[in-house]
Amino acid sequence: MKDDKLGQPSRQSITSNLWKKIWGIKAPQATKSFLWRAASESLATNLNLHKRKVVESPLCPICSMHPESVAHALWTCSVAQDVWSMGSRRMQKLCMQDGSFKEIFMPVLIQLYPLELIEIAVTAKAVWHRRNSWLFEHDFHPAIQVSKQVLAELNSIGTWLENSEKRIKVQVPHITQWSAPPPEFFKANWDADR
Numbered sequence: 001m002k003d004d005k006l007g008q009p010s011r012q013s014i015t016s017n018l019w020k021k022i023w024g025i026k027a028p029q030a031t032k033s034f035l036w037r038a039a040s041e042s043l044a045t046n047l048n049l050h051k052r053k054v055v056e057s058p059l060c061p062i063c064s065m066h067p068e069s070v071a072h073a074l075w076t077c078s079v080a081q082d083v084w085s086m087g088s089r090r091m092q093k094l095c096m097q098d099g100s101f102k103e104i105f106m107p108v109l110i111q112l113y114p115l116e117l118i119e120i121a122v123t124a125k126a127v128w129h130r131r132n133s134w135l136f137e138h139d140f141h142p143a144i145q146v147s148k149q150v151l152a153e154l155n156s157i158g159t160w161l162e163n164s165e166k167r168i169k170v171q172v173p174h175i176t177q178w179s180a181p182p183p184e185f186f187k188a189n190w191d192a193d194r
């Protein structure tokens with residue numbers, strides 16, 4: 001049927017694909033729940049709290065330059081970018097620079113390999129925790145520290161996966177600065193261990 005003259009899937013089917021993709025990520029439930037809350041625009045960002053008249057200013061508590069949407073907090077803010085810049089380069093290439101969190105990440109979630117999706121979920125959660133540490137504890141973690149936490153969590157998820165029925169191992173290099181292996185690396189390991 002040609003309800004889509006351009007041959008593109010409907011918005012509804014794209015969204016339903018996104019939810020399937022998020023829940024299909026091989027990561028602990030809490031990590032997937034976080035990504036789902038981000039894609040549903042339900043994180044307590046200043047913009048969301050401002051809309052509900054909970055806070056006066058919608059501005060980002062870290063840079064104070066832009067309204068703190070979910071996309072800003074997790075992706076476009078300079079302090080989010082400094083963490084992402086240490087991770088998957090492929091993802092940085094694929095991601096749009098503007099739009100809602102869902103608009104930015106949807107194309108990426110559909111194109112990346114399963115282990116790259118785990119990295120995205122873990123990194124987004126770490127960026128949000130960094131923001132909360134600053135806001136509530138006045139403790140600003142350097143990007144390198146956040147990326148080390150991401151690395152540690154990826155390793156622990158690797159162990160978790162090994163112990164699960166899938167027996168898939170996340171292999172990441174032991175380096176001080178996180179630099180994602182090329183996609184072929186992930187795919188090879190994913191296929192080899194399955």
Ligand SMILES: [Zn+2]
Binds near residue numbers: 060062066072079
């Ligand atoms: Zn900001």
